[in-house]
Amino acid sequence: MNASQSGNDLLERYAEHAGQDAVEQLRQLAEPLGGLKVVHVNSTRKGGGVAEILATHVPLMRAVGIDASWEVIEGSADFFACTKSFHNALQGKAVQIPDTLLREYEEVNARNAERLRPILEEADVVFIHDPQPAPLLSHCPNRQGKWIWRCHIDLSHPYRPVWKYLRRFLLEYDASVFSLDAFAQPMPHPVFLITPSIDPLSEKNLPIDPETLGRVLEEFSIDPTRPIVLQVSRFDRFKDPVGVIEAYRLAKDFVPGLQLVLAGGSADDDPEGEMVLAEVRKAAEDDADIHVLSSGHYSDRTINALQSAADIVMQKSLREGFGLTVTEAMWKGKPVIGGNTGGIRLQLLNHRTGFLVDTPEGAAMRIRYLLSERHRIGQIGQGARELVRQSFLSTRHLREYLTLIVALRYGTEDRIEL
Amino acid sequence: MVEFAIKDCTLAILATGRRAQTLRELRDVIRNVHVGSIYHHFWGTLLRPQFSDREYNNDFATWCRLSLHDNTAAERLAVIDPAHFSDLEDLRQELIEVIDERLDETEVMLFARADRQFHFARSVIVVFDTNKRLTEPHELVDALPLMSVGSIFYHFVDARRREPLGQDDFQAWLAGMGPDYEELRESVAAMDPYFESLFVLRDRLAQVFAGFFGRPAAGDSSRPPEVIA
DSSP: OOHHHHHHHHHHHHHHHHOHHHHHHHHHHHGGGTTOEEEEEESOSSSSHHHHHHHHHHHHHHHTTOEEEEEEOOOOHHHHHHHHHHHHHHTTOOOOOOHHHHHHHHHHHHHHHHHHHHHHHHOSEEEEESSTTGGGGGGOTTOOSEEEEEOOSOOSSOOHHHHHHHHTTTTTOSEEEESSGGGOOOOSSOEEEOOOOBOTTSTTTSOOOHHHHHHHHHHTTOOTTSOEEEEEOOSOGGGOHHHHHHHHHHHHTTOTTOEEEEEOOOOTTOHHHHHHHHHHHHHHTTOTTEEEEOSSOOOHHHHHHHHHHOSEEEEOOSSOSSOHHHHHHHHTTOOEEEESSTTHHHHOOBTTTEEEESSHHHHHHHHHHHHHSHHHHHHHHHHHHHHHHHHSBHHHHHHHHHHHHHHHHHOSSSEEEO | OOOEEEEEEEEEEEEEEEEESBHHHHHHHHHHSOHHHHHHHHTGGGGSSOOSOOSOSSHHHHHIIIIIOOHHHHHHHHTOOGGGOSSHHHHHHHHHHHHHHHHHHOSSOOBOOGGGOEEEEEEEEEEEEEEEEESSGGGHHHHGGGSOHHHHIIIIIIHHHHSTTOOOHHHHHHHTTOGGGHHHHHHHHTOOTTSSOHHHHHHHHHHHHHHHTTOOOOOOTTSOGGGOO
């Protein structure tokens, strides 16, 4: 099979989920960009949301005729310790980063630039993802194309000293991209807003067979004949797992058979996570219908099965980025009860795609409502799935990247006629 | 015979970095924000994620209702029809006057929570040709269900700003086709674009054309069957 045929096959697979019109639109929009060299750079090939997005986007870009590639910078343990601190600091945590780590950050970027310079300097468009590879631009003085810094982090309240240090590497970029307007920082160049997406063809989101579903429920001793409320998120105070247990207890008075599943995975490498997990275990200890899944890391397929088996999915966050776990559950036709914060607000519309809540009491009320009016679970779930299909799949995400590229190449005036 | 050239469009959304937490701040930013921001918060809102039935037809009204909890301001802002303003600067002036009027009669200054501020954005509209051409109105019966929502936005919403009479492109095309299509043109003219999603508008337009030509509305082949309501 040649590249063009496999690209078409891939697009047809997306069309099955997103609609033929969405895919046709991608083809047409990409036509004037055919053969454009686009390079994405991040710091890991596997693991984490950015790698997942690139694993979807690079083949999709190629499928519409763009010469897309994906480069990964290589770093030392100190480099990643430094960028982990950046990550925490940019989300507001006061972190002191030793000069030795900062020097390593800059040196690792300089070394990677030696390797990547020919590719980056001849590219038409370079997307640099997050802070890890940000200084690469300063090592490419003969760059030909447009350079875009894609920030996947909520930068609304950064720890200022760290942001001040990083910002100087970003000033020369041609544009930045943030996920939500509330996450952005002022920049001396155009700042674009592109919301994240889910990949309907990924293991996380493909329909799951009943055998796998039954096996997963059996593995965790979850009763498929009784109602299941699920929250998938790491054990973090901002995800309010204890608040979820409180909501479950309030609702269980009215729905005695109710089960709660908190799937958070292991918290071994996160001291604060361990503390939160201990609080969760304590809050759950006298109730066999609360299933706290905290040993090991669960596969995408397992999480998919849990989401598919749930009657109601919760994401009762007190603070949240975009909230892709909400999107994943909605795609599986589940009504979601979510915290009234961040990108969850864009996705949940009361009585249409789910419910926004501010308290455990509010969450309990919505659980009771849905389990007493069970036909609404299907109706709201269908609305949720349709909203995701229209607005939060990878095809929409790629369309916005293509639009951004057009806007940068033709000028960011109000109207561009191709 | 004038051909109908089916075009498509997408929006690139840019943050302006400007925001408001009170009605007064909203007015002050509206006074001098990029005019593309006025376009974006009235028209561009239709191309963003939304469920079908919208309470208000522009972002300013929605913010007053949901974040400031000022229903009076929300209702007065919602009634502004941007199609009545051929110049976006006139639309900006109307917004300022409505807000000034509300500020004059308000004794208490309402604040939005810090995380519910109004963020001013603007959009760049990228228009591209689908290379599809129609010569007869009946061809729209088959063509409409296959159009992207970007095409519906371009021809049915954005056109109101482009066309001197504030008409959508379908009406403008039918008007040049003689009296045989006047009834159809009036049916299209009667459709309000502001309260439904573009997906629903596409289905309704397809029904109107199919009904006029006495044909069953074509199924939306672009949608997976399990999500058709």
